[in-house]
Amino acid sequence: MSLTTVPHPPLPWRLAPGTLAIVLPRDTELADRLLQQRVKARLFGEAVAPLQIGAYALIARLGAGGMGVVYRAHDPELDRSVALKIMHPELTGAAERLRREARALARLAHPNVVSVFEIGDHAGQLYVAMELVEGVNLREWLASLGPLARPADLRARLDPFLQAARGLQAAHAVGLVHCDFKPENVLVGADGRVRVADFGIASQVGATARELTTTAPIALGLRTGDGELAGTPAYMAPEQLVGGTLDARTDQFAFCVALHEALAGDRPYPGDDLPALIASVTRGAPRSLPRSLPAGLRTLVARGLARDPAARFPDMAALGAALERVLRPAPVRTLLASAAALATVTIAYVAAAANPTPAAPPPPPSLCDGSLAPATPEARKVAMRTISAEMQRHPKGSPEYLRLKTRALDLLFHDGFKDDACRITRDSLVADPPTDIAAELRCLQARHCAAAPITCPAGFTLGGPAGCEPTTQCEAAGVPAQVDACIGKDDAACCMSASIILEYEALEAKTAATPASKAERLRLASKGCTRGYAALCVEASRLDAAAAPWRRRACTLGDVAACAAPEPAKGSK
Numbered sequence: 041m042s043l044t045t046v047p048h049p050p051l052p053w054r055l056a057p058g059t060l061a062i063v064l065p066r067d068t069e070l071a072d073r074l075l076q077q078r079v080k081a082r083l084f085g086e087a088v089a090p091l092q093i094g095a096y097a098l099i100a101r102l103g104a105g106g107m108g109v110v111y112r113a114h115d116p117e118l119d120r121s122v123a124l125k126i127m128h129p130e131l132t133g134a135a136e137r138l139r140r141e142a143r144a145l146a147r148l149a150h151p152n153v154v155s156v157f158e159i160g161d162h163a164g165q166l167y168v169a170m171e172l173v174e175g176v177n178l179r180e181w182l183a184s185l186g187p188l189a190r191p192a193d194l195r196a197r198l199d200p201f202l203q204a205a206r207g208l209q210a211a212h213a214v215g216l217v218h219c220d221f222k223p224e225n226v227l228v229g230a231d232g233r234v235r236v237a238d239f240g241i242a243s244q245v246g247a248t249a250r251e252l253t254t255t256a257p258i259a260l261g262l263r264t265g266d267g268e269l270a271g272t273p274a275y276m277a278p279e280q281l282v283g284g285t286l287d288a289r290t291d292q293f294a295f296c297v298a299l300h301e302a303l304a305g306d307r308p309y310p311g312d313d314l315p316a317l318i319a320s321v322t323r324g325a326p327r328s329l330p331r332s333l334p335a336g337l338r339t340l341v342a343r344g345l346a347r348d349p350a351a352r353f354p355d356m357a358a359l360g361a362a363l364e365r366v367l368r369p370a371p372v373r374t375l376l377a378s379a380a381a382l383a384t385v386t387i388a389y390v391a392a393a394a395n396p397t398p399a400a401p402p403p404p405p406s407l408c409d410g411s412l413a414p415a416t417p418e419a420r421k422v423a424m425r426t427i428s429a430e431m432q433r434h435p436k437g438s439p440e441y442l443r444l445k446t447r448a449l450d451l452l453f454h455d456g457f458k459d460d461a462c463r464i465t466r467d468s469l470v471a472d473p474p475t476d477i478a479a480e481l482r483c484l485q486a487r488h489c490a491a492a493p494i495t496c497p498a499g500f501t502l503g504g505p506a507g508c509e510p511t512t513q514c515e516a517a518g519v520p521a522q523v524d525a526c527i528g529k530d531d532a533a534c535c536m537s538a539s540i541i542l543e544y545e546a547l548e549a550k551t552a553a554t555p556a557s558k559a560e561r562l563r564l565a566s567k568g569c570t571r572g573y574a575a576l577c578v579e580a581s582r583l584d585a586a587a588a589p590w591r592r593r594a595c596t597l598g599d600v601a602a603c604a605a606p607e608p609a610k611g612s613k
């Protein structure tokens with residue numbers, strides 16, 4: 041069977057005996073060509089040369105924004121994954137400014153700013169190679185949190201903002217104003233580190249903002265008359281909305297709009313369109329934060345939202361310091377407030393100095409930092425007896441029991457019981473342990489079991505990083521027949537064929553994100569996963585909100601990437 045493309049605008053797929061013809065519009069994008077490669081490789085095992093942008097090999101489309109389209113790509117020189125942003129063609133007029141800001145960012149090495157590796161041209165379009173952050177944006181991350189019920193909940197919301205403040209401060213130090221700070225432009229990595237991203241419209245300190253006129257939604261990025269992106273009105277400071285002078289305090293205002301939104305669930309200034317928003321920001325009063333929040337935090341946000349830039353914090357460093365004080369308030373030094381209790385206060389202060397509150401204990405050592413097993417066999421035997429006795433004191437399956445069990449597995453690996461320890465580790469992960477214990481188990485598995493043999497079901501063979509692959513291809517012709525074969529005959533190869541083609545059709549029709557499309561593709565992926573197809577387990581994990589069981593199944597079927605993927609925190613979406 042061969043695969044051809046037909047440069048013709050209508051859909052759907054045209055199927056003929058022996059040929060799978062993909063009907064594409066004449067202006068086929070890189071994403072379409074990448075998907076064609078996926079179809080060829082996965083359906084027919086055809087090896088195709090990767091699409092190249094400069095020195096980078098494109099892997100997958102990650103998303104699009106006001107400045108361009110972002111792809112996952114591979115840097116062969118340094119053997120690393122990167123995020124490759126290809127700028128929209130209509131932004132070529134701003135190419136020199138984009139180059140200048142990219143060069144400034146490339147010189148900026150800070151843990152809370154996305155690193156820029158290279159800037160170049162491809163077929164007349166500007167591209168920027170950047171650090172690839174595995175994670176979600178700040179809006180998605182905040183949506184996964186529960187209500188503000190405890191001090192710890194507030195701390196969870198504030199910590200990423202504190203990291204983002206440090207990133208903005210570093211950019212300001214090299215003379216850059218972000219000009220489009222909002223939750224979508226802040227990335228929360230799987231490692232918990234926050235990076236400020238999308239400096240594509242950054243300006244030099246002292247630049248003058250363009251005056252805006254638009255009827256577009258205020259939460260979307262706006263373009264100026266010559267096509268340049270101007271920012272997102274919902275987060276703009278007054279001086280940015282009306283064409284004033286921009287400096288670091290402009291970003292401070294946007295930062296506090298986003299912070300207010302994270303704390304109260306809405307932005308501080310009402311307005312459903314640009315004129316109403318401008319009137320609200322330039323002449324109205326901001327909404328108040330809930331009185332249940334600390335007074336210092338409410339004062340901080342109000343100051344950052346001041347209409348006059350001179351009334352805001354002098355810089356992001358000062359705002360960040362104030363935010364740190366909210367996160368880590370100074371210890372209370374008095375117990376009573378009345379003048380009559382002065383003696384009591386003095387006594388309490390002296391007592392506190394003589395008996396200071398003990399520091400919080402350090403976190404327990406983790407197996408992800410290395411083995412905790414003693415160095416000698418004799419010491420390991422003693423440790424195993426101690427752990428075994430301690431395990432008897434806890435209910436089987438309790439967190440304490442499972443934590444001790446991971447320590448016992450560490451000892452088994454060191455004493456030559458690798459096969460048994462790998463099997464127990466794999467079985468323990470399938471049992472869905474608590475997040476911290478699951479992380480340690482995966483670290484043990486990655487350290488000791490990477491080469492452990494994987495047994496594929498009958499009719500499957502281990503196919504490298506993709507895990508178990510069927511030994512035969514789908515014989516059914518046409519998507520309906522492939523769906524019938526997948527569901528009715530339990531044919532995993534046909535499940536994969538139909539899943540890929542349905543995904544492509546959905547992308548072409550702009551319906552890939554709809555519940556109906558996802559449900560249909562999940563139905564096929566889950567069937568193929570149950571049958572033993574590792575790649576379809578990965579596909580099911582992508583489509584199902586409850587991704588963890590599918591990912592664990594993919595891991596047991598040999599998908600290396602699924603084994604390495606972090607488990608979501610308990611209770612997260």
